[in-house]
Amino acid sequence: MSGKIISIHSFRGGTGKSNIAANLAAMAALEGKRVAVMDTDMASPGIHVIFGMGREKMKYTLNDYLRGTCDITDTCLDLTDRLKIKKGKLFLIPSSMAATDITRILREGYEVGDLKKGFTDVIKGKDLDYLIIDTHPGLDRETLLSMATAHYLFVVARIDEQDLLGTAATLSVARKLQVPEIRIIINKKPSIYEDKAIISEVESKFKAKVATIIPLLPLLIEVGSRFVVSLRYPESEFTKHIQDILNIMR
Template sequence: MIISVHSFRGGTGKSNTTANLSTVLAMSGKRVGVVDTDIHSPGIHVLFGLQEGDVVHSLNDYLWGKCNIEDAAIDVSPRLGRKISGQIFLIPSSMKASDIARVLREGYDVGLLNDGYQRLIEELKLDVLMIDTHPGLNEETLLSIAISDALVLIMRPDSQDYQGTAVTVEVAKKLDVPHMLLVVNKAPPIWNPNDVKARVERTFNCPVAAVLPHSDEMMTLASEGIFVIRYPNHPMTALYQQIAGMLNV
């Protein structure tokens, strides 16, 4: 199963959501692959405790023909700080400034991504492949959305996100994505989540998997670890589990 996690704008908490959903699925015994296709501004590796020196090969190397994509996969399960029954393999994008500059300057063959996704599923015997996309709509994100079995769209409850999400939902429907869920993130705690859920579902005619409130604990964690591991009994963790359950993996 391929699941894309996407947002029209940056700063919505997309990578945090991807990392936490991946961890919830792996804790249930799944073999999960996570691909960071936000090549221009990679970041999900930080959540899994990876430094530049830990990465021998990256997604960039695969796209430039330097290695097979499975060679870039890193088993990050031991870095979670808690033993889990499944596994998480992260395929990071390069953190090197020179590699990011090369991508911006030369681009890459987007078609290789589809081949790479299928090869990862086969070579690593994955139950789930999670794609952490680049914000907005471009050739790479359209490909990822088009080949996904499920799409999780992250949005914040503000006017700019409403407009951008509307465009993305329309595109996803035209691409016939089989299963689409919305997640409202960083909602002010004084707002009634049921009211927010009803308004968003009415606006986009799409189910809302969860309304995630602004969390001081999430802010304090500051991307240094996976929230559902650090705070297993927190209400936010229950919401991440709720989202994962709605993905029907």
């Protein structure tokens, strides 16, 4: 297995994790990479909305694979042409938005080993350079698995005491799992804070490097997760921050 697993995580919801994962996947594909982004947040899926798939019926989802009704490669939606990506390939592996599927996965669970096998099989089956995993917030089975198998873990946090305390817990677990590369992404930074001060405090406190600091941007508020910002606005400040993250993955 030559492809890299990139886990995008946050301890709490609302950090902008899914938006970062979607844009990171799109930008990697633009550079000619073969990329899949997988939504493992089966309790509250949503990354497909950012790719413009909010109202479309999907033949197979990650839920179907975990129930054993299809192969993991059957769940891959090829978004390359839809998003006008010319060099690379971009696949989306969505989770089901159907209430029955969500309640079923919460009630019955699934074999974690099947999800791990799915990671390996989709990288091999689609010849991926990157598998980007959009995790469920907090520390649950999916998150622990995505961390344990990840080459890179990016923990997204806001300048918020609850976020930062949760980030500390996440980093502690990640180190026990021996994740090779761990970085912190500070998102939605209020303008009253200076980047240098944040980097100094965060890196000293958490003993992990800051990948980038994304300010609270009016553009993202306006967009509201309706599309992939880095594709629509390649010169935007947000896109430059996503590029910073992508540079670390190389």
